[in-house]
Amino acid sequence: MGALKLSLEAFAELSSQDRTLIERLAGKSVREVAPRRDLVREGDRPRAVALMLEGWACRYKQFPDGRRQIVGFHIPGDLCDSGLSIVREMDHSIGAVTRLSYAEIGLADFEALIAQSPVVARALRWNELVNAAIAREWVANVGQRSAYERLAHLFCELFLRLKAVGLTDGESCYFPLTQMDLASAVGLTSVHVNRTLQEMRRDGLLTFGFKRLVIPDLEALKRVAMFNANYLHLGMSGGLPD
Amino acid sequence: MGALKLSLEAFAELSSQDRTLIERLAGKSVREVAPRRDLVREGDRPRAVALMLEGWACRYKQFPDGRRQIVGFHIPGDLCDSGLSIVREMDHSIGAVTRLSYAEIGLADFEALIAQSPVVARALRWNELVNAAIAREWVANVGQRSAYERLAHLFCELFLRLKAVGLTDGESCYFPLTQMDLASAVGLTSVHVNRTLQEMRRDGLLTFGFKRLVIPDLEALKRVAMFNANYLHLGMSGGLPD
DNA sequence: CGTCTGATTGAACTGATTCAACGGATGTGG
């Protein structure tokens, strides 16, 4: 995982020792998941922490009647469930969006890591807080914004998060979500997402398709989304914003 | 605060020493806030942890154009922002719904408390995780449920949380939210909340008014809300469910 | 009393859903 930049590194300056510690753990047990398979299912007892290496995952809640809401995405460099060892059972599922690989870090190793490096421990708490902040932002997104604004906001968030871990290429990035994924993330139907995306393309805000997203003018997109990056709490060290 | 039951106590069995430690801190600096005033404003640097003693508060996000989304409520016994000392600035505001009093716990005292009691430290992490889980549940609530279901779900959540800290009285509880508060918590207009509440009353699901909520048949309400209490992660010790 | 804030009602409107069909790309097995 030499090239991998951790999302933690947007929160804290990790020493080379810290990185070595983490890399050693990450090498121990790498798992692969096929696209659209679940990593963890609601009701499971959480067993381990996952460091995302490649591919995208989503957290989602499924209702008895089949409705489904995505409540967050995870991209490479993200650390999932660093706190959930405390919890008895998962209240939602995590599914692979693409083919995906992650490093499974056992609880004992994880606790040892925290004990060894206060910087890492602090970054982990930060990570948890940011996850919660993202969830709150999503509430506001789905609760108050129009379809057009919601999608714009989601694109902004994901683009900035990808940028923070070095996964953007100028004004574009790999973007594997289908319109159905987008729909269940922003609480709309895929039909309406489709029509809204057409509108956004017409307005020159973005190009979307073939698993790539291009945002020619990020500032313009932020403006229509009323996007304020403060909730990502980036920029403690490198990474972002700008 | 002899009578106060902490929401933490739904997660961990606190020893009498733990409680004494907390009570001593809580006595140090008690603050009062008038209804509809802000405790913390977006952009502020968080300074202290707040232990809610009396009254209700809400977390909310306000957009430049005036739209407003409530992203969570806090009731007596809740501990707010136990993690936010790490964060540079608040990404949302906290406002008093009612007249309210809380104990402000300084960071130094707080860190000392954590260091002294591993049980409390663990309960605090649990508390943070539950807050995040609630936010995710709200995303699903606003994203997927109908107006009728959304309100039912919110009532279920608040009733159970109140019950967990001993603030319910059989099938009823003190409930100071206005229809406008409800509206901006579930992402609807107050007009539509009003009409939906009338429907719910007609269906015998609840009585609401005069700052009291009565739920004659909680199971029925849960059913229409598709409410699953798992995300509250109660029931480690006393409190709940059932 | 007069003034607020919050609850209630009505009527017109609209953003988003629903249902149903079709098209294009990709993959797979024979």
Add this chain to the structure above:
DNA sequence: CCACATCCGTTGAATCAGTTCAATCAGACG
């Protein structure tokens, strides 16, 4: 290499849940 299936994106038309605007009403409070 074709036949078939599947997944995803696209389109149209009808419908509906929730909004908007505007007026009225009721209780609370100085």
